[in-house]
Amino acid sequence: MQALVIAAHGSHLNPGAARPTYAHADTVRDTGAFDEVREAFWKEEPHFREVIRTLESDEVYVVPLFISEGYFTEQVIPRELRLSEWDPDRWDSEGTDADWATLEAEGKTIHYCGPVGTHDAMTDVIVRRAESVTDDPDVGKGVGLAVVGHGTERNENSAKAVEYHADRIRNRGRFDEVEALFMDEEPEVDDVTDYFESDDVVVVPLFVADGYHTQEDIPEDMGLTEDYREGWEVPAEVEEHRIWYAGAVGTEALMAEVILERAADAGADIENAIDRVKRATAEMADADDRGSRAEAGD
The missing domain is CATH 3.40.50.1400 (Rossmann fold)
Incomplete structure (x- = not known):
């Protein structure tokens, strides 16, 4: 079994901060590429610290829903996930080319990925x-x-x-x-x-x-x-x-593709999930475009 954890910041003050995380998780969940998909946050529940122990899967892919490499992706998330062997040098990155590192935590194999924001x-x-x-x-x-x-x-x-x-x-x-x-x-x-x-x-x-x-x-x-x-x-x-x-x-709905790309780069078996997300989000964009034209009376 394989699981995906989408790790995001969240907010105590802005109730909409977590909305994209849940939306992208639902999109990935609908592809059936993972046996389990979980959202985890720094400033909301469920928290980074607890998420790994809620999973049944032995293989876990953690994708940070952050824009850049830095304090949260290099220190906070690995610490809260209890990735004791983590070191930022494992990414061998100059700031935009983080890939992944495979470590152990909670008796599971954790594939810790770079943030979505720096993926091509x-x-x-x-x-x-x-x-x-x-x-x-x-x-x-x-x-x-x-x-x-x-x-x-x-x-x-x-x-x-x-x-x-x-x-x-x-x-x-x-x-x-x-x-x-x-x-x-x-x-x-x-x-x-x-x-x-x-x-x-x-x-x-x-x-x-x-x-x-x-x-x-x-x-x-x-x-x-x-x-x-x-x-x-x-x-x-x-x-x-x-x-x-x-x-x-x-x-943007297509963000779900970037999450899948990060996991796939780290070895996740996602079959054709990326192509399905591309098609689904393109259809959503077309539907929105048709709706906009209809409202304008075109």
Whole structure:
């Protein structure tokens, strides 16, 4: 038997913080790829510390639903899971290329994976997010893309993940312009229009869940609204640009694929589950697009 644990931060203050975790777990569960699928959190129940002992499976794949490598993925989660032999060097990573480490805990074999945010498959999720917010599966020509992260001097890896995916998307040549912007370091998202010549700019925050950063700080900082409580238009006119603000990338349904990719890289037997998730999320996107056109009377 094999089990999947999706390890996320959660929140005591934001009841919606765990919603993407449960949604992606349900998507993976529906594929039948794992005998057991569990959600575990740092700030909510069920807690990291207890999750392993609730499983019957001997093989456990732990995938952190975090954006970057750092304090939580390298210290908190391994400690709470009681991975006594863990050492960050097992990932042999420079900040964006963590893979997995196989250890023992609670009498089980634990395959501890790198965070979803640095996996190559996350690049496709960012692009899908841009497609979703614009209702355009071919979005790119004549459009700029801003990938936005928190950024912090306390963890250089926070910026590395954002820059990594921005570089990968830029190299594809799909969008006219691609920039990595940040909340707490330069270049700042406050000045988003300064970095683009394109009239249309899609802004995708590289965050797992929508919270006060993505729903309050960033919209106000970019000038989408003076008061987040009043909402904002999509697209919104800001200094002669149309800003298509997508909200947190982690809420995109295709994130379930990245979770599966992480587990598969570590040796999980998932058969064709990834292809099924791709098809299912593409159908969901098409249905949302048809619904949007119907509401608009097209």
